[in-house]
Amino acid sequence: PLIRVEHGEVAGIPLDGHVIIASGPLTSDALAEALAELTGDRLYFYDAIAPIVAADSLDQGKVFYASRYGKGDGDDYLNCPLDESEYLRFVDELLRGEKVPARDFEKIVHFEGCMPVEELASRGVETLRFGPMKPVGLVDPRTGREPHAVIQLRAENREKTMYNLVGFQTKLTYGEQRRIFRLIPGLENVEFVRLGSMHRNTFINSPSLLHPSQQLKGDPRIIFAGQITGVEGYVESAASGFLAGMTAAALLQGRESAVPPPETALGALMAHITNADAKHFQPMNVNYGLFPELPGRVKKKERRQKLAERALAALEEWKDKI
Missing domain, CATH: 3.50.50.60 (FAD/NAD(P)-binding domain)
Structure with a gap:
């Protein structure tokens, strides 16, 4: 009443x-x-969501802490280095991966500046190396050199129990995200806290x-x-x-x-x-x-x-x- x-x-x-x-x-x-x-x-x-992974599921022997050009506190980012063969395989799998089809009202989501990572890969084999996977300013302490390509992980919370794959918003299906992103060195057995998506x-x-x-x-x-x-x-x-x-x-x-x-x-x-x-x-x-x-x-x-x-x-x- x-x-x-x-x-x-x-x-x-x-x-x-x-x-x-x-x-x-x-x-x-x-x-x-x-x-x-x-x-x-x-x-x-x-929303343009990149996957988030659990920190305690990362292979710490394959990743390294560093900020680009040594800026920041040094532990702002975790970096996953890829050599040339690992990079080429990763790009190839991104291109072959199954995508979620966009619904009619979502067709305009692919705006410049927030492009799905697989869409960037389709623009040319080197595109990602000059975008979210650029290695410039990041030196792998184990080799003393810049890797061929790098995927950066940024802490998602203050406790640093979760990390976000920087720039990796995606429309890959959930199954393909698990398969393809576990090809990244250090993420072979990673636990996904949240998978990526792009939608209205x-x-x-x-x-x-x-x-x-x-x-x-x-x-x-x-x-x-x-x-x-x-x-x-x-x-x-x-x-x-x-x-x-x-x-x-x-x-x-x-x-x-x-x-x-x-x-x-x-x-x-x-x-x-x-x-x-x-x-x-x-x-x-x-x-x-x-x-x-x-x-x-x-x-x-x-x-x-x-x-x-x-x-x-x-x-x-x-x-x-x-």
Whole structure:
């Protein structure tokens, strides 16, 4: 009796009252225009996602830390060096790999400056060596020389438990990504935390715009939820909506919003999307790499079980407080 359902397009954001915006990845043009006015240049209409890998699954004997020309702290990037034969084989497999066909409304996603890596490879065998795989300014400490080509991995989080393949946004199928990217030296047995994709998606730059409660920093009565916040996946979007409902209820009751602790799955996801590097922000699904590290040394095969046990304990403690 206290709910009124109205069917129709929402073309603007209400100027008063509490508002939850959960318009999803295909937000209408009119609402997207209103959101653009609200968020400035921090609203995006396509995601161009490169694969992310688990740090503890990399072969550390084949990769090396270095920033181009020795700039930075020295451990900003991990580098996977390729010799000429490895490079040529990699390019050949990129060209032969099966791609995901674009749907009609996604046809314009291939814009210059954010080209799929396989599309770059199709422009000529040397194109990648002068693009995302250029070795200039990177010296392999084991040989004392620049490799023929390099794939750089950039830390995805502060704990450096996950690494992003820089410039490797792709439309290869998931199976082909696993097969082809495991040809890269150091990634032969890698665990993919997230696979690459390029598709139509409306989302905001949450690190610069949202509190962990999903409230807009500039107008806390506005709460975002679901895929528009930069969470990926059905379960993640539903959980984001659950938290948005809790936040709205707390506001109406004059209470502070209660965000789950980062040791829990939802808390870890919220901590990531609101604290990630805003400059390189891309949508993220929940994964073990988001969780804070366990104290002390834990065997790799026991790590996930320990993380789950800690998460459940933290969840129970949080539930007792709300």
